[in-house]
Amino acid sequence: MSVEPDIATRPSADARREGEDGRPPVLSVDGLRVEFPSEQGLVRAATNVRFEVGHGRTLGIVGESGCGKSVTLRALCGLVPEPGRMVAGTVCVEGRPHRTAKALETLRGRKLSMIFQDPASSLNPVRSIGSQVSEVLRVSLDRPHAAARSEAIELLDHVGIPHPAQRMSAYPHELSGGMRQRVMIAMAIASRPQVLLADEPTTALDVTTQEQILQLLARLQEESGMAIILVTHDLGVIEEVCDEVVVMYAGYVVERGSVEEITRSPMHPYTQGLIAAMPQLDAAHEPLLMHGQPPDLSTLEPGCPFMPRCPKARSGCAQIDMQTLTTTACACPFATERLLTAAGGASSPDS
């Protein structure tokens, strides 16, 4: 693993907040905290989450299952599943702050829309594709019936559905997974949202379809300039479509940076573990499995939550303050130190 000394400070993480074109981020989250009461105690599904995404940019949220990625995404549109609650945090969309789930509700279907992992269950099985797509246009954009219908056909055509006029009367079960996801995308972009939230949009699809859907999203983004927040556990997808990445673990953002920074020179031991666990086509790299599982969020000890699984854990790890560290580029205070020694040639962190 090649390591450059200057990335230790990673200035880009803050510099990019303004966006490349100098405009403020279209969406920024600060201090987001989501909690679920449970019999075992309070489950902190997301703690002090902060990130931002600029116009026309794609932010990836990556992590294992149960690390708070999806919950974070749902919180953005005020839809934390029961009995969970967004207890703190500010979501700014186009500079306008929203502090409660109720306030975020007004953004749905207008500024924000969402696509889901399983397109088979995200469409209403008893209603035709056409009625579902034109409904979005009627509700969000107040289109009259006939106009909504013709516009729906255009939309379906736009997302690459062949014979869109005939498809209007088809039911979801008559379409393939990829086609259903295209319909979902058509519905999500119908209201021309500023931000598209994508919750593992390609996980349930086969690899070739996955590729097509990612290309479609990239094309739509280019045309409309919407921002995309993509939740996935597939680093390959992240590498392909994202500009920036945040890595989540146990409800904390443990590392953030540009996609190059995260994939080429990860600093946090968890990110390094994720990347090492990725299968590579060349035989030189055997995927290295990370041992253990993400911790039980109801019995989280203070200190670094990754410590029990961390190959580089040391005595200081139990004392670190995650609350402040999660807003920095890397939540591991020892990463910088290690990188500097590595650059000095004393020892390699991976040896």
Place this chain on the structure above:
Amino acid sequence: MSTALAAPALDRAGVDVAAKPRGAITRSRIALWAGVTIIALVALSTLVAHVASIGQPDRIDLLNPLAAPSLAHPFGTDGLGRDLFLRTIYASGLDLEVGVITTALPLVIGMMLGLLSGFFGGWVDAIVMRAMDALLAFPFIVLIISFVTIFGVGLTGIYVGLTVATVPYFARLTRGEMLVLREQQFMMAARTLGYSSRRIVFKHALPHLIRPNLVFVPSNILLNILTVAALSYLGLGVQPPQPEWGAIIGEGQQYLLTAWWVSTLPGLFVVLVGIGFSLTGEGLAERLRLRTG
């Protein structure tokens, strides 16, 4: 994948039929049509009789009491010499009407209550469902008799009683389905599109709830018809001389040993109607189940 779909394979009926077991289809279709035919014939005969005033069901012929079934009187005559076949046919109108109305009203009311209860949960659910539980705590017939007591013997009490007593069944059924439905992803997807709760409940959830309720409708009509007959048999329902199945059978009770046909033939007629509704319900359930796959 996309190329295969691009082919004009839009033959929806063809796809569906191929996926279903053929034997079950035929059987459910026969059951459904046999049931519907029986009900239609009974409904049509009573309609024609009422509209064209065929015969006089209340005409007393004291010279010809307890006549055995013959061509002139297919079901024979009762103790007052009234034609039993005519009375049974005339009675179908009333019985079907009560059965249908006391099912249709609770269907609508119960679905609304179950829909709201299941969708909103919380205190709405608590209040509605405790009320339904309270109604279900009474034995069905006792609850209706209490309404008959309030409104006095006759049809009003039966209509109100049966409606109130039937609502909880549809409410519970709908609520249960709604609880399952609420967790479905497309309900979540509808919310992310910014749809109002009202739109989600009525446009997205309701179409899913009609089917399970519909399956329950024919058997419930039958149940309510039999309840009306039972109440009239007990003398709490329809009053003489108005013809009603239960009343006719009840009156024939005293002649069971001397003139068996007075109770038996109208009774068999009720059984036939019952079979009609059962077949309809069964056929409907089977067909809807097959369609959902």
